[in-house]
Amino acid sequence: MQKYSIFSLVKNAFSNHENWDLAWKDPTPKNEYDVVIIGGGGHGLATAYYLAKEHNITNVAIIEKGWIGGGNVGRNTTIIRSNYMHDDNALFSEFGMDLWRKMSQDLNYNVMFSPRGIINLAHSDAQMNVYARRGNSMRLNGIDAVLLNREQVKEIIPMADFSENVRFPIFGGLMQPSAGTARHDAVAWGYARQADSMGVDIIQNCEVIGFDVSSGKIQGVRTSRGNIKAKKIGLCVAGSTNILAEKLNMTLPIETHLLQACVSEPVKPVLDKVVTFGAGHFYISQSDKGEMVMGGDLDGYNSYAQRGNLPTLQHVLTEGIAMMPFLSKLKMLRTWGGIMDMSMDGSPIIDKTHIEGLYLNCGWCYGGFKATPASGWTFAHTIAQDRVHELNAGYNLNRFNTGHLLDEKGLGTKTWIS
Amino acid sequence: MLHIKCPHCGMRSQNEFSYGGDASVKRPELGKEVTDEEWNNFVYNRKSLRGKHWELWQHLSGCRQWIKVERDTATHEIFNTLKANEEIS
Numbered sequence: 213m214q215k216y217s218i219f220s221l222v223k224n225a226f227s228n229h230e231n232w233d234l235a236w237k238d239p240t241p242k243n244e245y246d247v248v249i250i251g252g253g254g255h256g257l258a259t260a261y262y263l264a265k266e267h268n269i270t271n272v273a274i275i276e277k278g279w280i281g282g283g284n285v286g287r288n289t290t291i292i293r294s295n296y297m298h299d300d301n302a303l304f305s306e307f308g309m310d311l312w313r314k315m316s317q318d319l320n321y322n323v324m325f326s327p328r329g330i331i332n333l334a335h336s337d338a339q340m341n342v343y344a345r346r347g348n349s350m351r352l353n354g355i356d357a358v359l360l361n362r363e364q365v366k367e368i369i370p371m372a373d374f375s376e377n378v379r380f381p382i383f384g385g386l387m388q389p390s391a392g393t394a395r396h397d398a399v400a401w402g403y404a405r406q407a408d409s410m411g412v413d414i415i416q417n418c419e420v421i422g423f424d425v426s427s428g429k430i431q432g433v434r435t436s437r438g439n440i441k442a443k444k445i446g447l448c449v450a451g452s453t454n455i456l457a458e459k460l461n462m463t464l465p466i467e468t469h470l471l472q473a474c475v476s477e478p479v480k481p482v483l484d485k486v487v488t489f490g491a492g493h494f495y496i497s498q499s500d501k502g503e504m505v506m507g508g509d510l511d512g513y514n515s516y517a518q519r520g521n522l523p524t525l526q527h528v529l530t531e532g533i534a535m536m537p538f539l540s541k542l543k544m545l546r547t548w549g550g551i552m553d554m555s556m557d558g559s560p561i562i563d564k565t566h567i568e569g570l571y572l573n574c575g576w577c578y579g580g581f582k583a584t585p586a587s588g589w590t591f592a593h594t595i596a597q598d599r600v601h602e603l604n605a606g607y608n609l610n611r612f613n614t615g616h617l618l619d620e621k622g623l624g625t626k627t628w629i630s
Numbered sequence: 631m632l633h634i635k636c637p638h639c640g641m642r643s644q645n646e647f648s649y650g651g652d653a654s655v656k657r658p659e660l661g662k663e664v665t666d667e668e669w670n671n672f673v674y675n676r677k678s679l680r681g682k683h684w685e686l687w688q689h690l691s692g693c694r695q696w697i698k699v700e701r702d703t704a705t706h707e708i709f710n711t712l713k714a715n716e717e718i719s
């Protein structure tokens with residue numbers, strides 16, 4: 213594989229950039245693989261990369277119904293953080309933060325990781341207490357957390373609404389300085405390019421039609437491009453998890469829901485942090501191109517539409533304007549939607565299943581993008597070793613049976629309905 | 631914007647309704663021995679498929695009645711609505 217560097221850039225400039233290698237090949241599927249990963253999104257591509265890199269398993273195919281990176285890895289708001297209170301979430305996410313910091317070097321691909329910090333705003337004394345508790349839990353797990361008072365927040369984000377008599381006054385906030393953003397498409401492309409270079413087949417336009425299971429063991433997958441035998445199969449299909457689960461006669465604690473995001477027209481640099489509204493569900497950051505990148509609540513009903521509906525957008529942007537009134541002056545540039553695999557306790561599932569050789573990676577809710585490297589790393593371990601790693605032990609499927617829910621928000625079942 | 635025909639009030643905008651999830655889910659019979667698996671299925675496990683889906687909505691800013699709606703989860707087309715006590719045929 214051609215290494216990307218200043219030297220290769222200069223060298224290729226002499227031939228008008230016409231002789232670059234393809235970043236990944238377009239192979240026809242073989243009859244059999246050691247591992248087939250279904251889903252060519254961030255998590256699937258990362259899983260294949262870590263299977264090859266960490267476990268030396270390279271007879272691997274990724275099969276993708278559309279094109280790689282066309283789902284949620286290309287549709288998110290690029291936020292990366294590990295500001296969780298519960299140990300299982302905190303340790304998993306912080307392990308991921310380490311992978312993010314090294315990712316551009318590791319993949320020889322600039323993923324534009326920008327650890328600009330995230331601030332969760334608090335709008336009451338009670339919320340400040342909750343944030344103090346969460347911040348302390350984070351620090352006990354080795355994650356950076358700073359509790360800010362109103363004046364400190366005002367110094368960092370003066371454009372937020374600090375006027376008197378507002379409905380949701382800003383009391384302060386919890387900041388994780390090491391959190392940030394990254395270029396989401398580059399993450400997919402970087403993993404794809406490296407996985408391909410180590411021998412992984414990336415097979416696009418290949419839809420799963422069914423599975424071959426006999427005597428409780430996975431034998432292969434039937435696709436629109438022929439049958440493929442596989443010793444092990446991993447599902448990484450986010451919002452389409454239920455569609456594949458039905459083909460396997462499984463019913464999962466997952467519902468598929470629609471989440472929208474939007475960007476404004478580009479403006480000059482105004483916001484150098486990720487900020488979340490504490491009295492509702494709204495988050496914002498500014499992209500390198502100057503667009504304000506915003507998102508918030510689900511549309512609220514089961515959906516596979518991958519496109520949004522106006523009432524939710526209006527609701528989300530009303531919160532945004534309550535938090536930062538200048539947003540009302542901006543024109544909207546684009547809105548879009550993606551379909552989320554909402555788990556019943558708000559935490560993901562990375563586990564083996566009752567079918568031998570079939571592995572499950574789903575339930576990422578709103579937080580799939582930031583988990584990309586840690587999810588790929590632990591899922592690769594789970595597949596290669598046929599046992600979960602201690603980092604994803606808490607993300608087991610059986611927790612819904614036993615009652616050991618990983619309920620970060622403390623809201624109980626169907627956390628998104630509140 | 632979805633337009634939902636409330637069986638009590640007629641056609642109204644989505645803004646008047648709140649969502650209540652899969653309407654085909656049945657609570658295990660009271661007074662009967664319930665296994666962990668049955669309870670787990672009732673509380674957590676959902677088919678949530680692409681295509682036609684019977685679901686509960688509440689006409690929260692209208693008559694406040696719960697209703698059943700048959701809607702396509704991919705196209706958002708609404709085929710049918712029923713009162714809460716009417717059986718899905």
